[in-house]
Amino acid sequence: MKKIDILKKLRTSGLRPTKQRVEIARFLFEREKTFHFTVESLNKLLAKKTTAKISLATIYNTVHSFKTAGHLSEVEVRGNKSYFDTNxxxxxxxxxxxxxxxxxxxxxxxxxxxxxxxxxxxxxxxxxxxxxxxx
Amino acid sequence: MKKIDILKKLRTSGLRPTKQRVEIARFLFEREKTFHFTVESLNKLLAKKTTAKISLATIYNTVHSFKTAGHLSEVEVRGNKSYFDTNxxxxxxxxxxxxxxxxxxxxxxxxxxxxxxxxxxxxxxxxxxxxxxxx
DNA sequence: TTTCACTTTAGAATTATTATAAACTAGAAT
DNA sequence: ATTCTAGTTTATAATAATTCTAAAGTGAAA
Structure with a gap:
């Protein structure tokens, strides 16, 4: 998925394309295969990859917004952490x-x-x- | 399941039949239908029902012992709490x-x-x- | 450019669960 | 019966994931 489409995706689901949301969305959706992650793993991967840091609370907020908008699904797995899926x-x-x-x-x-x-x-x-x- | 069988169940799985374990086991296994619960709900139900209180840590310990012994199964449900099943x-x-x-x-x-x-x-x-x- | 509702942020609060370590006890050995 | 001891219970602290809070920041409409 291209950046322009990601911006559209955010706008059409009523999410203002802020710097942080765009960065997270590009990380999640600019890929071929589906991607599974936890908030913790996403936080680490983003920290490694990016210049400006995104606060953990924002990652929680954003992941939930994306889920509510139907861009992510939450997968039911036994254990303490929530898993999310771009599929x-x-x-x-x-x-x-x-x-x-x-x-x-x-x-x-x-x-x-x-x-x-x-x-x-x-x-x-x-x-x-x-x-x-x-x- | 009768009390005598519950004592046997505990002994044969290497669990000393302490006051607390017997009380919890009777509450869980002296019933017809299968029973689903969380540690929190079990704690409340036991508190309502019984005379002497059982500490929360003991309920966690006991439920895990019963699970390890194969007397309870843990059910994978989305959400924060663990569910257990007598089936x-x-x-x-x-x-x-x-x-x-x-x-x-x-x-x-x-x-x-x-x-x-x-x-x-x-x-x-x-x-x-x-x-x-x-x- | 100003405005303001939406967003981000750091840190506190909450919730479920596990760890700790001292007191207790079932049951074996005496 | 009494003693002994490993296993158990307990209150409390610690941990971990997540949510809340409220102050500061910002996209975009007017």
Missing amino acids: VSNHHHFYDSETSELIDIDANDIVIQKIPKAPNGKKIKNVEVFINLKN | VSNHHHFYDSETSELIDIDANDIVIQKIPKAPNGKKIKNVEVFINLKN
């Missing part, structure tokens, strides 16, 4: 607890044949499959 | 984020037809399905 399409994950690594699984690579119906009064929002790995 | 068989969950409530789904009620193979060098430990609910 916002419907998909699943391998989770390697030895390395705390997440790997995307395309939605088409898992087919569910039988599924229970939702408890009464509720609807199914989405189905997430986790394939936990071992060595 | 230790292979099964899945509905998760209602509005009420933070977990509901068991029997392993037989979900059939997965197609599944990707594990990344090289890794094996599949288990597959967990979450059906997220909305109103």
Whole structure:
């Protein structure tokens, strides 16, 4: 994704393209593959890469804004930290607890044949499959 | 499960049946249905129910001991707190984020037809399905 | 250029959990 | 029964992730 598109992405989702947001957005979205991270890892990577430092609170704010705008998804993983994913399409994950690594699984690579119906009064929002790995 | 069986359960898993462990174990395992809880909710419920108070640290210790012994499973749910489940068989969950409530789904009620193979060098430990609910 | 609602920031506060170390206790050995 | 000891409980401190606060900064509309 090009810088011009990133600016558009921010504006169209009602996020003022500030210096910090643009820098974070470029870091996250100017890449080919999807990217998984925690706030902590993102903070370190940005600190290494960039000139001006961005405060941790801003990284939290920005990641949440991006999530609310639908530009990031939060992945449910056991443990203390929240994981985020630049892949916002419907998909699943391998989770390697030895390395705390997440790997995307395309939605088409898992087919569910039988599924229970939702408890009464509720609807199914989405189905997430986790394939936990071992060595 | 009867008290005598609970004592056996503790002893056979190398856990000395102390006053506190027996009290917690009876609260968790002397019931028909499976039970989902967080340490916080368990602490409150025990405080309401019992005479002598059990310290929060002991509840953490005990829940972890029970988990290690295979008497409880930990359920991966997005959010800050850890959820535990007295159902230790292979099964899945509905998760209602509005009420933070977990509901068991029997392993037989979900059939997965197609599944990707594990990344090289890794094996599949288990597959967990979450059906997220909305109103 | 002025204005102001939105944003960033440093640091404090909060929340869940784990660590510490002293007091206690179940059960084995005497 | 009494003593002993490793395992357990406890209150409290420490840690870690995240959220809150309120003051200072800034994009962009007028």
